[in-house]
Amino acid sequence: MSPLRIGVAGLGTVGAATVQLIEENAQVLALRTGRRLQITAVSARDRDKDRGFPANRYRWYEDARALAADPEVDLVCELIGGSEGIALDLVRQALRAGKHVVTANKALLAHHGGMLARLAEEHGAVLAFEPAVAGGIPIVKALREGLAANRIRRITGILNGTSNYILTTMRETGRDFAAVLAEAQAKGYAEADPSFDVDGIDAAHKLSLLASLAYSCVPRFDAMQPEGIRAIKPVDIDFAGQLGLRIKLLGTARLTEAGLVLRMHPAMVPLDAPIAAVEGVFNGIAVEGDRVGTTMFEGRGAGAGPTASAVVADIVDIARGLRLPTFGVPAADLVERNLAPAEDLVGSYYLRLEVVDRPGVLADIAAVLRDHQVSIESLIQRGRDPEQPVTLVITTHEAAEGAMTRALAVIAGLSVVLEAPTMIRVERA
């Protein structure tokens, strides 16, 4: 069979690792695909950078979009990044030219997934994105194929290694967010501008794609309101431990009668939940299906090797002739799902209040919660010193998020409450 001719756009760490993987594992790849994988052209800005292979081995384009027009390219790997600009241009032009596209670009698909899936289909091309979610963990394949017999009840995931590393290190060292972030930046685990990672945006991109696979819908990142981990304090990590809980930046997707639930925010999970054991730079995803029960997938969620592994897995699929629609169902069957209003969602909460130690304070707070139909599950009071500040930690039974938010607003206005209350959701499921 003729070789599959590949153009690689973007030769950062992932792009270079992809080229090396295809060259170094050529023999086993040819055995598994029955077809040679041949890199014919590459594109990057800096031609002279040392990437571990000679730049002149492949046709070189300054402008990645030229790959879309190269008749000797059957498949384009888009490893440039960014939801607009050259990446978007390249993917559109490549698909229009009937070339297959493998992309690691979650932002691109989270914003334009529906349109690009349609475009791929119209031109008989495959648009695949295993490397866009959870690095080398084959979770896209698991949802699209391995668990395809199931109605998916729930996806719960730790999808950003940088924030998971920061939370794990904060817990292990007792240091605060700013200090651990600075260290992570120094070590190269976090970007100079860490916003995508620590504000939950990158993880929300990924979650929106997993939900599209599970619930046959256009990605709804636009409607998400991700919350990140900047506000997490060592004191809350400590209290979580005392309560048998662990704080994670947790994504949740499920389908309810009120709409799609698609949430990314810090949450406290039970220490014995499998997801709690996903630590450091690792990613983990628990998928609950109506037949299979809960299956759990764990591995390195980023890095050159794991991401290149996923890029080449998609290439292998295409070389073997797999022709599945981007989100597992034909683009015309993708539904536009509304998100369930956050305020109607029911959950449990951890509250930390800094209050004046004075008789009646607890009664006042309890009354506010009661008035909003929020019932207290447990209470810890730390410190005991009349008229001095004391920390009050409350966990609640299940309550609507709107009620909880309104109750908190009232509590925040009480004169005995000394600083803005902290609220972190508790996910026991």
Next chain:
Amino acid sequence: MSPLRIGVAGLGTVGAATVQLIEENAQVLALRTGRRLQITAVSARDRDKDRGFPANRYRWYEDARALAADPEVDLVCELIGGSEGIALDLVRQALRAGKHVVTANKALLAHHGGMLARLAEEHGAVLAFEPAVAGGIPIVKALREGLAANRIRRITGILNGTSNYILTTMRETGRDFAAVLAEAQAKGYAEADPSFDVDGIDAAHKLSLLASLAYSCVPRFDAMQPEGIRAIKPVDIDFAGQLGLRIKLLGTARLTEAGLVLRMHPAMVPLDAPIAAVEGVFNGIAVEGDRVGTTMFEGRGAGAGPTASAVVADIVDIARGLRLPTFGVPAADLVERNLAPAEDLVGSYYLRLEVVDRPGVLADIAAVLRDHQVSIESLIQRGRDPEQPVTLVITTHEAAEGAMTRALAVIAGLSVVLEAPTMIRVERA
């Protein structure tokens, strides 16, 4: 597109659950495959048993082999079991008739996988076996496709839920093997004849199939010497805990210059290893790839729902047009690999010796170990009462298994050693 016509052979719990899944999730399955999945015929011994659907809904065969000859069957689900007899006849005849086969039968493939893979290929049929390994966990797909870019360095797996349940319960309750097995049998978690489960045979079947996917070889179950969990005693479980270890029935596959390593035996693993957290009836598989690092897959390894999920996942693949060779590479490229001699394998060991508490005993035992190039890592002596029995627990540094076995034979013959020594392998990797 025309419907995919399915014949189901065997209507035990998995067969009945498969029929129900296809009927109840018909809509989502049609959406995902673009094709209707239509059950046309079934086969089981007892027609009158209540299975949750009317027996007369489908064409009924007393003899499952008739499915292979039915022109209105495109795909046969073999859910009968057993490595020979009707299951083997049916699969052979169905493949010869060019019908696709999905099987949950690990014994069949462990014994005849090479021959059946060739037969499938000769007749242009797919032979798929996701349900044969680890229930609903899509581990066959992960190895064959999701991690296909990697050279697989090692597979480590807990592949039998019954023995994992027994080991977990023994640890949690302190009861012995016989008592916990009897309870598991009463609850229906273990068969009346538990040998396949507790002697490591079922798990070895599965491991041999995973190794074939990872190392492109004919299944070599025939050359394996699985060891089960009957000899595990509460006292060893206790000592493991004291050493920060946990006893699991552990499968290991890797490829060395000396040959394929394919082992199934009890092993002590570190408490903080992800595999140690796989408890009760769950299965877990850690796959180490040269690019992806270690990925971990966990879920229910048996049961009607999870297994039916995997059966239908394979059906969905076939309905979508996926046509991959059984073990991921063309049957002609499957290699016959020899197993590396067990006695040359290097590992660490836990030894428990019941000895007489007498001066010089420890020196004698240490001398035997030294003479066999086995060096002691740690030692626990429990009890202190001259001339009375005392328990000696030793962990060793790495040593060849042959040396360890020979040393143990000498130690067993010492007059101060009161019963046959216990040896359990320690897997720190």
